[in-house]
Amino acid sequence: MSTYERTCLIRGDGGRTIRRILERIGNKWTLLVVATLHDERMRFTDLQQRIPGVSQRMLSLTLRQLERDGLVSRTAYAEVPPRVEYELTDVGRTLIDPAVRLAEWAVEHDADIERSQQRYDARQQPDR
Amino acid sequence: MSTYERTCLIRGDGGRTIRRILERIGNKWTLLVVATLHDERMRFTDLQQRIPGVSQRMLSLTLRQLERDGLVSRTAYAEVPPRVEYELTDVGRTLIDPAVRLAEWAVEHDADIERSQQRYDARQQPDR
């Protein structure tokens, strides 16, 4: 597959594909939830503890969306107190690899980018 | 590198890395601009024509951010009328591969996800 063909995956349909995926995973908590669930089933509270800063509301919304998309499965046990466990589905697991690639890119180029920003800002705003 | 270690790239620092990259490329037009520039230098107007739906304002903002991050270089020629050309930098080019992986994932699983959503919605909202 040529570079050109591969790039067409991004802009082929006027960007609809890439935009859909970014709407899905581009929000604040989705990839964090997926990564945290990567190797074990987990309860709501466990997730909240392992994902620093997430509120009940946002965790709930994120899980609901992931469940709707079929990336996460939810199992409720009829117990008292209630117990609910979440885990990645097979499809959900396939998301980890591309997500990690992106994270690798980020780690690898973070310093470059920060330096570039500083140079840019220094040039643009020599005042103050 | 184990799956566990790779996943740590995502949540290792409390998600800061993945969030930074998503703030960078998770917006509406960035990846589209990068993909469009993948193989040739291009003028502002060319970009606008090849990216359906982008406004002057958003294209301008997106290019400015990409320039600041060092992913795109901007060359202005002192002519009348003015001519400005944009192209990917070396760092910018390295973003294409992980972005394409993500797009591949999207294409591959889009149908699955849509079916899952329909089943979910049918279960949740049998009313109306």
Add this chain to the structure above:
DNA sequence: CCGTATCCTAGAGGATACTG
């Protein structure tokens, strides 16, 4: 031709309180 300035709106996401 290549932008910036201004104004506006929808929705993402936080804080807090309440419930089966």
Add this chain to the structure above:
DNA sequence: CAGTATCCTCTAGGATACGG
């Protein structure tokens, strides 16, 4: 324990108009 409900704020992004 595992969530909803409510309220609020802030900003991404669209529309439009203007300027070098």
